[in-house]
Amino acid sequence: xxxxxxxxxxxxxxxxxxxxxxxxxxxxxxxxxxxxxxxxxxxxxxxxxxxxxxxxxxxxxxxxxxxxxxxxxxxxxxxxxxxxxxxxxxxxxxxxxxxxxxxxxxxxxxxxxxxxxxxxxxxxxxxxxxxxxxxxxxxxxxxxxxxxxxxxxxxxxxxxxxxxxxxxxxxxxxxxxxxxxxxxxxxxxxxxxxxxxxxxxxxxxxxxxxxxxxxxxxxxxxxxxxxxxxxxxxxxxxxxxxxxxxxxxxxxxxxxxxxxxxxxxxxxxxxxxxxxxxxxxxxxxxxxxxxxxxxxxxxxxxxxxxxxxxxxxxxxxxxxxxxxxxxxxxxxxxxxxxxxxxxxxxxxxxxxxxxxxxxxxxxxxxxxxxxxxxxxxxxxxxxxxxxxxxxx
Amino acid sequence: xxxxxxxxxxxxxxxxxxxxxxxxxxxxxxxxxxxxxxxxxxxxxxxxxxxxxxxxxxxxxxxxxxxxxxxxxxxxxxxxxxxxxxxxxxxxxxxxxxxxxxxxxxxxxxxxxxxxxxxxxxxxxxxxxxxxxxxxxxxxxxxxxxxxxxxxxxxxxxxxxxxxxxxxxxxxxxxxxxxxxxxxxxxxxxxxxxxxxxxxxxxxxxxxxxxxxxxxxxxxxxxxxxxxxxxxxxxxxxxxxxxxxxxxxxxxxxxxxxxxxxxxxxxxxxxxxxxxxxxxxxxxxxxxxxxxxxxxxxxxxxxxxxxxxxx
Numbered sequence: 001x002x003x004x005x006x007x008x009x010x011x012x013x014x015x016x017x018x019x020x021x022x023x024x025x026x027x028x029x030x031x032x033x034x035x036x037x038x039x040x041x042x043x044x045x046x047x048x049x050x051x052x053x054x055x056x057x058x059x060x061x062x063x064x065x066x067x068x069x070x071x072x073x074x075x076x077x078x079x080x081x082x083x084x085x086x087x088x089x090x091x092x093x094x095x096x097x098x099x100x101x102x103x104x105x106x107x108x109x110x111x112x113x114x115x116x117x118x119x120x121x122x123x124x125x126x127x128x129x130x131x132x133x134x135x136x137x138x139x140x141x142x143x144x145x146x147x148x149x150x151x152x153x154x155x156x157x158x159x160x161x162x163x164x165x166x167x168x169x170x171x172x173x174x175x176x177x178x179x180x181x182x183x184x185x186x187x188x189x190x191x192x193x194x195x196x197x198x199x200x201x202x203x204x205x206x207x208x209x210x211x212x213x214x215x216x217x218x219x220x221x222x223x224x225x226x227x228x229x230x231x232x233x234x235x236x237x238x239x240x241x242x243x244x245x246x247x248x249x250x251x252x253x254x255x256x257x258x259x260x261x262x263x264x265x266x267x268x269x270x271x272x273x274x275x276x277x278x279x280x281x282x283x284x285x286x287x288x289x290x291x292x293x294x295x296x297x298x299x300x301x302x303x304x305x306x307x308x309x310x311x312x313x314x315x316x317x318x319x320x321x322x323x324x325x326x327x328x329x330x331x332x333x334x335x336x337x338x339x340x341x342x343x344x345x346x347x348x349x350x351x352x353x354x355x356x357x358x359x360x361x362x363x364x365x366x367x368x369x370x371x372x373x374x375x376x377x378x379x380x381x382x383x384x385x386x387x388x389x390x391x392x
Numbered sequence: 393x394x395x396x397x398x399x400x401x402x403x404x405x406x407x408x409x410x411x412x413x414x415x416x417x418x419x420x421x422x423x424x425x426x427x428x429x430x431x432x433x434x435x436x437x438x439x440x441x442x443x444x445x446x447x448x449x450x451x452x453x454x455x456x457x458x459x460x461x462x463x464x465x466x467x468x469x470x471x472x473x474x475x476x477x478x479x480x481x482x483x484x485x486x487x488x489x490x491x492x493x494x495x496x497x498x499x500x501x502x503x504x505x506x507x508x509x510x511x512x513x514x515x516x517x518x519x520x521x522x523x524x525x526x527x528x529x530x531x532x533x534x535x536x537x538x539x540x541x542x543x544x545x546x547x548x549x550x551x552x553x554x555x556x557x558x559x560x561x562x563x564x565x566x567x568x569x570x571x572x573x574x575x576x577x578x579x580x581x582x583x584x585x586x587x588x589x590x591x592x593x594x595x596x597x598x599x600x601x602x603x604x605x606x607x608x609x610x611x612x613x614x615x616x617x618x619x620x621x622x623x624x625x626x627x628x629x630x631x632x633x634x635x636x637x638x639x640x641x642x643x644x645x646x647x648x649x650x651x652x653x654x655x656x657x658x659x660x661x662x663x664x665x666x667x668x669x670x671x672x673x674x675x676x677x678x679x680x681x682x683x684x685x686x687x688x689x690x691x692x693x694x695x696x697x698x699x700x701x702x703x
Binding site: 023024026050051052054055056057058060061064065066067068069070071072073074076090091094098193200201202203205206207208209210211212213216 | 439440442452458460463465466467468469470472473476477478479480481482483484485487488490491493494495499517520523524
């Protein structure tokens, strides 16, 4: 096992990518993803990793390069954030539909406008439907582990899909945490070399990215969706193997003090650590509260989530993105849809908080608890509520 | 002179390559000058290539799933990024060869796009790829408008031409801007080889594409590609138009080798521009004064090339 070291999470993630022995990295700098790609270019420049680092002229080009590289049979990595993610949007759909096992870290950041470099989940929530596997890291250790796991899952022949590992911009990406870095031997034993199913090779020519006429488009989309849904089995299985190898076990959803909980907070990403502290404080005051954290967002772990909430009477669902004009926030919509007409399903109250770097404090969680209890007695007039809006 | 060119004597009618990377079974229009140019370009390169194709006519007519006309590895991702996809392929192959994971045999990486994909929507992507110096050939098949979407104007549409978004009317005579000089923009990147070609001069076209492939680093060939459907010209006259455009000095053929211009064909007795324009419905609304302006500008633009070639 590797040593436990104090390291900035972005640096650790870059080191994890290095341990995965990637062949090609194509990236464009955007705050707060920059430290990841800066460190990777350093690793390549110093000769610690034999890879091509392609300093492209935009994020759209980054993903375009990644498609070409993956199609040619190379293990391929990129990372982005916010506006960069929005710019590469066109190509991320194509990357997944062409089944390129690219791995990408998204250092989550708010989308403009107004321009904001700070953390929320609006960049990834604008990309729910891109057909990629999507996981959320809570802390630095998890960001490292999920990144290594991502390559293993993506390149599994039964999956062959790209993976996004989300880590909250600044709040996770820029903090220094104690992280156990796996050794090269361990990662080599866990992650075999990439063997593509098809590649661009004059010895065996294939045409990739052909026209989907109406007679085949539906079938292509269904096949992609089926593959994404079926990938859950591999994702869970690979987490189990990861646990056996590295001693750190992961699940699709994580529970905290849920056993007798009547009210369960539902969170994603680094906010969950604050949520656990909040739950502890509330428990001390006698509140029967718990926490469910969603780690696997796509494919959504329907069964695992239902099991995790147990017999809770109420879910207080936290969204870190606003879905303008929609019925709920993105996560709220998902869960209400999942539990609609399920016998004994809990009441769901959807709260939106922590937008554009607004801190999610213990006070905010207390406010959410109070509102949840209030709405339990008196039905709210709106489907969701934005927490902590200041009167300007 | 570029050392890579030393061993290449040029193709002749007697020793044309037998390879046909594009099979005849495609869905091009009758008389399509673009697929003709592409076929010649691919013949010049042979089968040890990987092609990244931009969205456009050539992409859709060759690959309606489950059919493909490509006998060589081919990839299409989107409209603007063929050069970038090609740069990903090139970089991947470089590192995979270095790591001993694939055969060392040289493979030419080729990006193909139309005038819209090249000069408008994809200009930044090509610029990035060229600036980074990836070893690739970029082929622009210029049919002077967005033909795939129904003949809308592009930056490469010639002055006065009628398209569906530059229609002549009471307040307009068609396209109001002069054709964007894409080859000059590529030259400005300091790449080793830029050339213009026309399918009427097929040996010249094939030699230029081959030379572009021989160059170590990015190289660019801009090929005039008659479009009977979009131009309102007779399908059987595509090759004739491809010759007339050169003979009238509208589309001069030249090479730019390491920044130095070489005229491929000096036009001593130019045909009047009017003769070229009259053969196409897209110009039929033009009045004498507009044709006169075009003639003057064509002469001036041609003289600029002569000056660059120090003739």
